[in-house]
Amino acid sequence: MAIRPKIDSTYNFSGILIDDLVSLPLLSVVRSESKMSEEQIALLLNNCFNYNPEDNYFTPKVIEMSVTRSVLQPSTIPDGEPNLEQIVTYFNVPLISLFPINALAIQSVKIDFDIDILWQYNENVGAIEERNDSLGARSLIEQTAENSKVEMFGKVAKRKNSVANNVSEMEGIDGMNSSYSIDVLAGPLPLSKGILSIIDLYTSAIDPVEMPEEV
Amino acid sequence: MINEQKIPCPVCKTQIPFDVSLLLQGAKFSCPKCQSVVAISNNSMTQAEEAVKQYEKLKQSSKKQKDTRR
Ligand SMILES: [Zn+2]
Numbered sequence: 001m002a003i004r005p006k007i008d009s010t011y012n013f014s015g016i017l018i019d020d021l022v023s024l025p026l027l028s029v030v031r032s033e034s035k036m037s038e039e040q041i042a043l044l045l046n047n048c049f050n051y052n053p054e055d056n057y058f059t060p061k062v063i064e065m066s067v068t069r070s071v072l073q074p075s076t077i078p079d080g081e082p083n084l085e086q087i088v089t090y091f092n093v094p095l096i097s098l099f100p101i102n103a104l105a106i107q108s109v110k111i112d113f114d115i116d117i118l119w120q121y122n123e124n125v126g127a128i129e130e131r132n133d134s135l136g137a138r139s140l141i142e143q144t145a146e147n148s149k150v151e152m153f154g155k156v157a158k159r160k161n162s163v164a165n166n167v168s169e170m171e172g173i174d175g176m177n178s179s180y181s182i183d184v185l186a187g188p189l190p191l192s193k194g195i196l197s198i199i200d201l202y203t204s205a206i207d208p209v210e211m212p213e214e215v
Numbered sequence: 216m217i218n219e220q221k222i223p224c225p226v227c228k229t230q231i232p233f234d235v236s237l238l239l240q241g242a243k244f245s246c247p248k249c250q251s252v253v254a255i256s257n258n259s260m261t262q263a264e265e266a267v268k269q270y271e272k273l274k275q276s277s278k279k280q281k282d283t284r285r
Pocket of ligand 1: 224225226227228229246247248250251271
């Protein structure tokens, strides 16, 4: 029989401010983003450069690439068919120009939760509204919006887990999990302008120079 | 998602889409316009393989797709 981790299905984030529910995961995303950048810089320095401790210089590692193209060559026999020849040109590019440098940046963060409003406090009336469901609570906020301060108390709502049966089994006896979820998606972003200009520079440098026509 | 990058064709300047990991592993990418083929030359394959190894290692360590459910 598989050992299942004990997860408290009754946990409802009580005592945590809504602001924190949103900002804490964002802060941790910023931290991991900065850690990722550090790792990327380390990768670039170690992987794309040779370091010389004597003069403290990083020299870019260069990789040889080839371009193969078909070229029609005139026949050596008079009036013969032209020959199709494969011409290979070699050129060097710095390794750094090939790496999608910021490919590992965090692309999006999705924080998703529903809140069950348990009760609210209205400063003007001084009344405590009792247990409302989330729909009821929303209409109450609208009504009291002009009357200054309203404080709401609630808990992160539970969500019926209908999709993954095994997950619900693992997370709660009643199949109800807290609706609080964070999705962090790391993905490729466009290359920075600086790198693009390096690539452009190298491209123009490897452009073949046309020979002047013989007169 | 594939890390698709583009490199200008050295012959006709058309953008050639390529995947850096595949390129560094020896894959060849051809220009959609003039059919020129861009690849890493055999002389640099060892260096390229090492680079791709390091890159994949970093990608694995930083690919964080969290889904915290409690
Ligand atoms: Zn081309």
